[in-house]
Amino acid sequence: MKLEVCSAVCGYGKRDVIKGISFSVSSKEIFCLLGPNGVGKTTLFKTVLGFLKLRGGSIKVDGEDISQWSRKKYAQVIGYVPQTHTPPFPFAVSDVVIMGRTAHLGSFSTPALTDRTIVRNVMEELGIMHLKDRIYTEISGGERQMVLIARALAQQPQFLVMDEPTSNLDFGNQMLVLRQIRKLSSRGIGVIMTSHFPDHAFLCSSKVALLRKEGFEIGRPDEIVTEENLQEVYGVSVKITSIPVPGGLVKACVPLI
Numbered sequence: 001m002k003l004e005v006c007s008a009v010c011g012y013g014k015r016d017v018i019k020g021i022s023f024s025v026s027s028k029e030i031f032c033l034l035g036p037n038g039v040g041k042t043t044l045f046k047t048v049l050g051f052l053k054l055r056g057g058s059i060k061v062d063g064e065d066i067s068q069w070s071r072k073k074y075a076q077v078i079g080y081v082p083q084t085h086t087p088p089f090p091f092a093v094s095d096v097v098i099m100g101r102t103a104h105l106g107s108f109s110t111p112a113l114t115d116r117t118i119v120r121n122v123m124e125e126l127g128i129m130h131l132k133d134r135i136y137t138e139i140s141g142g143e144r145q146m147v148l149i150a151r152a153l154a155q156q157p158q159f160l161v162m163d164e165p166t167s168n169l170d171f172g173n174q175m176l177v178l179r180q181i182r183k184l185s186s187r188g189i190g191v192i193m194t195s196h197f198p199d200h201a202f203l204c205s206s207k208v209a210l211l212r213k214e215g216f217e218i219g220r221p222d223e224i225v226t227e228e229n230l231q232e233v234y235g236v237s238v239k240i241t242s243i244p245v246p247g248g249l250v251k252a253c254v255p256l257i
């Protein structure tokens with residue numbers, strides 16, 4: 001499947017935040033959006049997910065304009081891991097994850113054994129089974145992040161939109177999530193994610209967009225995540241090095257502070 005964003009304009013009120021961005025994400029691709037705070041990454045995500053009205057251009061999945069899709073159809077195709085989430089009720093963690101199955105249930109049906117099995121499998125895979133009976137509002141920020149990822153995976157979408165999926169996580173859980181993202185893409189899911197760590201683009205993405213206050217640049221990680229671009233966009237001097245690891249070389253950014 002292919003998700004195409006063509007000349008999209010996104011924003012609020014009278015202000016266009018993103019002007020005319022175009023990119024595509026296919027099954028198995030991991031597209032990483034980088035850019036400073038406030039540049040419009042979340043705004044773009046909310047527009048792709050249909051939470052904000054597209055102000056220009058089009059968004060298509062396999063050539064079909066998605067602007068008229070129902071919420072249920074969106075949820076069947078595109079999963080979302082938001083940056084933060086505060087539920088109105090003190091749900092048990094397993095109930096939050098099972099909400100990911102909503103898009104697959106009929107109007108009056110309750111989750112079946114298959115839904116519960118899917119939920120158990122994703123929670124086991126993410127190593128959060130021990131949280132299943134805890135109250136979601138009483139767990140840590142990082143634990144919540146893992147629960148939100150589990151909820152999106154339980155949805156079994158074709159595309160996964162992840163807004164800073166590693167933001168609250170400790171180093172071990174960051175790598176667990178990046179590994180999980182790679183695994184999902186190898187299973188056929190197209191992933192669009194944001195990160196504040198350029199290294200994450202090297203570690204798992206196949207394509208990168210670097211958003212600036214004015215404009216953007218899209219390409220392969222090694223074309224976009226360069227010392228010049230990082231200096232220009234973040235105002236930080238960075239040395240990019242290649243490190244030999246089993247199976248090849250991996251690039252890493254070392255800030256010169």
Ligand SMILES: Nc1ncnc2c1ncn2[C@@H]1O[C@H](COP(=O)(O)OP(=O)(O)OP(=O)(O)O)[C@@H](O)[C@H]1O
Pocket residue numbers: 012017035036037038039040041042043044
């Ligand atoms: N609901 C809103 N109404 C009006 N303006 C908004 C709203 N939400 C965000 N903005 C503005 O839109 C711009 C882009 O915000 P956005 O949250 O998309 O940035 P971001 O790149 O995701 O930032 P961060 O990296 O800090 O999460 C900012 O100037 C922000 O102040």
